[in-house]
Amino acid sequence: MPSDSHIEIVPLGGLGEFGMNLMLYRQGDDCIVVDCGMMFPGADHLGVDVVIPSLAHLDDCGTIHGVILTHGHEDHTGALPYLLAKRDLPVHGTPFTLGLVQGRLEEHGLGRPGALRTFPAPGSPLRLGPFEIEGIPVAHSIPQALLLVIRTSLGTIVHTADFKLDPDPTDGAGIDLSALERLGEEGVLALLSDSTNAGEPGFTAGERSVVPALDSLVADARRRVFVTCFASNVHRVQTVSDVAARHGRRVALVGSSMIGHSEVAARLGLLRFPAGHRIEPEAAMDLPPEKALFLVTGSQGEPMSALARIAVDEHREARVEEGDVVLHSARTIPGNEKSVGRMINHLFRRGAEVITRTEAPIHVSGHPAREELKLLLRTLRPRFLLPIHGEYRQLLTHARLGSEAGLEAGAVVVAASGDVVALGGSSCEIVDRVPVGQVFIDETLEEVDLDVLRDRRRIAGDGIVVTVVAVDRESGAVNGTPEIVSRGFVPGDDDAGVLDDARAVVASALSDATPEERADEGLLKARIQTELRRFLRRRTQRRPLIVPVVVEL
Numbered sequence: 379m380p381s382d383s384h385i386e387i388v389p390l391g392g393l394g395e396f397g398m399n400l401m402l403y404r405q406g407d408d409c410i411v412v413d414c415g416m417m418f419p420g421a422d423h424l425g426v427d428v429v430i431p432s433l434a435h436l437d438d439c440g441t442i443h444g445v446i447l448t449h450g451h452e453d454h455t456g457a458l459p460y461l462l463a464k465r466d467l468p469v470h471g472t473p474f475t476l477g478l479v480q481g482r483l484e485e486h487g488l489g490r491p492g493a494l495r496t497f498p499a500p501g502s503p504l505r506l507g508p509f510e511i512e513g514i515p516v517a518h519s520i521p522q523a524l525l526l527v528i529r530t531s532l533g534t535i536v537h538t539a540d541f542k543l544d545p546d547p548t549d550g551a552g553i554d555l556s557a558l559e560r561l562g563e564e565g566v567l568a569l570l571s572d573s574t575n576a577g578e579p580g581f582t583a584g585e586r587s588v589v590p591a592l593d594s595l596v597a598d599a600r601r602r603v604f605v606t607c608f609a610s611n612v613h614r615v616q617t618v619s620d621v622a623a624r625h626g627r628r629v630a631l632v633g634s635s636m637i638g639h640s641e642v643a644a645r646l647g648l649l650r651f652p653a654g655h656r657i658e659p660e661a662a663m664d665l666p667p668e669k670a671l672f673l674v675t676g677s678q679g680e681p682m683s684a685l686a687r688i689a690v691d692e693h694r695e696a697r698v699e700e701g702d703v704v705l706h707s708a709r710t711i712p713g714n715e716k717s718v719g720r721m722i723n724h725l726f727r728r729g730a731e732v733i734t735r736t737e738a739p740i741h742v743s744g745h746p747a748r749e750e751l752k753l754l755l756r757t758l759r760p761r762f763l764l765p766i767h768g769e770y771r772q773l774l775t776h777a778r779l780g781s782e783a784g785l786e787a788g789a790v791v792v793a794a795s796g797d798v799v800a801l802g803g804s805s806c807e808i809v810d811r812v813p814v815g816q817v818f819i820d821e822t823l824e825e826v827d828l829d830v831l832r833d834r835r836r837i838a839g840d841g842i843v844v845t846v847v848a849v850d851r852e853s854g855a856v857n858g859t860p861e862i863v864s865r866g867f868v869p870g871d872d873d874a875g876v877l878d879d880a881r882a883v884v885a886s887a888l889s890d891a892t893p894e895e896r897a898d899e900g901l902l903k904a905r906i907q908t909e910l911r912r913f914l915r916r917r918t919q920r921r922p923l924i925v926p927v928v929v930e931l
Contacts, residue, residue: 382406385530387570387764387799388439390814391415391431394770394794397453398431398816401537401570401766405530407440408507411467412526412537413448416456416819430457431795432815433464443506446497447471448539449523450478451610459486460819462493470497470504472513472522477642478610497524500557517544517552517585519744520610521648525553532803533567536758540572540767542743543750544584548613549648555757562758568801569760573768574745576776581749583742585613591738592705593621599703601667603627604696604730606677606685607707607741609635612643614707615673616650622671623655630662632696633675633684659695672696677708679717681904686717689724690894690901700729707740720900727894748779755783762806763790764799840920841867845884845906846927849896856896860884867922876917883913899928 385405391398397417403410416430436442445467447455458469459482471479476494483489498504503512508531513524518540528535544552575582596603603622607614615636622629629651631637643649662670674696676683685704687693698704704725710718725732735741746754755763763785765776773792780790791806793799796814800807843864848857862877862884887909888896895901906926915921 382531384800384802384805385532385535387535387568387793387801388435388812389766389793389795389797390433390435390812391795392453392767393773393797394768396574396767396769398429398457398795399454399539399767400431400457402436402439403509403528403535404440405508405532408509409440409442410506410509410511410528411436411442411445411461413454413539414445414456414458414461415451415453417453428456428819430460430817430819432813432817433457433461435812435814436461436465441507442467443509444468444470446504446506446511446526447475447479448526448537449518449520450475451520451540454539455479455482459483459488460817462488467493468495469493470495470511472497472524473646474520474522474612474643474648477646478639481638481642500554503529514554514557515551516541517547517744518542519608519613521549521612521643522551527561530567532801533761534561534565535568535570535801536561536566536760537766538569538571538754540574540745542582542746543753544582546584546586548585548617558754558757566758566760567803568762568764568806569755569758570764570766571751571754571776572745573765573772573776575743575747576751576765576768576772576779578743578747579749580747582745582747583739585617585742587742588614588707588740589617589621591740592618592707593624595703595705595733595738595740596621596625596627596671599668601699601701601703603671604674604685604688604698604702604704605671605707606674606704608677609633609639609675611708611744612639612649615640615643618671618673618707619649619651619655623652627669627671628655628657628662628665630657630659630670630672630696632659632672632688632693636673636675636684663696667699667702676721677706677718678711678714679719679721681717681901682908686721686724686901689721689728690892690898691728692892692895698725698728698730702728702730704730704732705740706732706734709735709741709743717900720898724894724898751776751779752783755780755785760785761789761804762801764793764806765790770794841865841922842925843867843880843910843914843922844925844927845880845910846929847884847888847902847906848929849902850930856885856888860888864922867920876914879917880910880913883909899930902926902928 388402390400399413399415401412510529512527526537676685763780765773777790798810800809846861903926907924
């Protein structure tokens with residue numbers, strides 16, 4: 379039963395996994411939600427585009443006074459449209475965070491500008507029910523991230539979300555250590571802190587540390603330079619733009635998310651291009667090679683992303699040529715190693731020089747390493763520590779750091795998503811569990827429950843269409859006519875010949891593919907899926923799962 383004598387902290391996602399960050403704070407019947415994120419699906423989630431945490435517990439948890447967003451990354455905001463489709467709640471965040479969220483809400487037909495409310499300036503707390511929340515700016519790999527100070531009748535809770543203790547951030551919006559020292563002097567009941575890099579030694583390097591290497595590499599380049607980074611890393615985009623201007627290069631943005639994030643940032647004054655500095659990709663291709671620099675999405679090698687298409691000479695606006703330089707200014711997310719490696723191989727085949735963070739210090743993390751976490755613990759001196767944001771091994775490593783910083787074993791609670799942590803004035807323990815889980819969302823932006831997902835693995839919702847293509851291993855040439863087999867996908871009477879036409883679509887897609895694409899199974903499958911999905915949707919208004927099978931002869 380809810381009680382005013384303690385605060386319930388309920389992670390509905392984000393503990394024991396990366397992504398789906400969603401934390402519920404509850405005192406009595408009064409609640410607030412901190413972040414509402416998603417994660418991207420695994421290879422076994424057929425027909426699924428995004429994964430969000432189950433929101434069922436929020437239906438009867440009490441009165442939710444609002445949602446607070448710590449920053450704009452989708453693992454902290456991506457599930458918000460699904461929550462707002464069910465509940466009319468105010469959402470509080472910084473202008474950049476809300477600018478990104480507004481675009482997502484519009485995609486879902488939820489244009490609710492009145493629900494989005496700018497978080498008060500530091501020093502001006504936000505009152506939501508019995509909770510008083512103050513946001514302290516912190517450095518991260520996206521602008522306007524916040525550390526939350528949540529004051530309650532039982533004590534102060536500090537919720538860091540994602541951060542790092544960058545002493546000299548490029549935008550000047552780093553954490554105010556003196557403010558943290560004052561918090562420590564006032565007394566902190568509990569600290570919920572980012573565990574992502576808990577196993578990394580030392581301090582995470584600041585964003586300015588990438589400038590010398592980027593500057594040197596751009597200065598030495600004799601032809602075009604392509605830089606790929608996360609579109610949300612506006613600080614990196616600004617750094618690269620400044621480096622380009624210093625060396626007489628104009629900048630072109632390539633990729634929808636790069637353009638979208640940059641335009642939101644520019645509108646808010648967080649990103650500045652000198653007059654005439656930014657040009658369209660086609661215009662940049664017409665410049666002398668030594669005068670152009672391209673900022674490109676696709677650092678994770680996604681098959682249809684801008685850089686992946688450029689790597690196989692299939693992009694409409696930009697191309698890599700012999701002697702061009704490609705700077706991979708991002709980390710490779712675990713699980714994406716193969717796709718990134720494949721893309722880099724194609725870039726090398728084009729004659730490009732590819733430089734990653736392994737060869738030069740052109741990327742830094744946005745998360746705190748061990749010594750930063752220990753410094754935070756020693757500064758705040760919390761009574762209790764709850765590691766958040768990470769798989770179990772990161773959470774446990776962070777818990778051990780708490781012991782090194784002087785916390786007693788019973789003062790550190792390693793919880794999992796679904797655990798109910800009861801926080802009192804002198805106690806912190808797991809007392810219960812609530813149902814949690816993953817909700818799968820397909821490209822129609824509708825939920826798919828687990829039973830349907832199991833069926834979709836067999837018949838893919840509207841059925842399954844399997845196309846079999848034989849490709850010569852050596853030459854990449856297509857052998858024979860593509861075969862198509864369908865199960866659970868029954869065209870209407872007017873579309874009796876749809877599968878015959880589908881074969882022609884696949885054959886056309888294959889003939890349009892470059893030899894490199896035909897020799898690369900991942901890219902070939904992506905091309906077939908895209909063309910066949912578009913054709914079947916237009917022709918039948920159905921969305922079967924497309925499973926290309928490439929047989930190497």
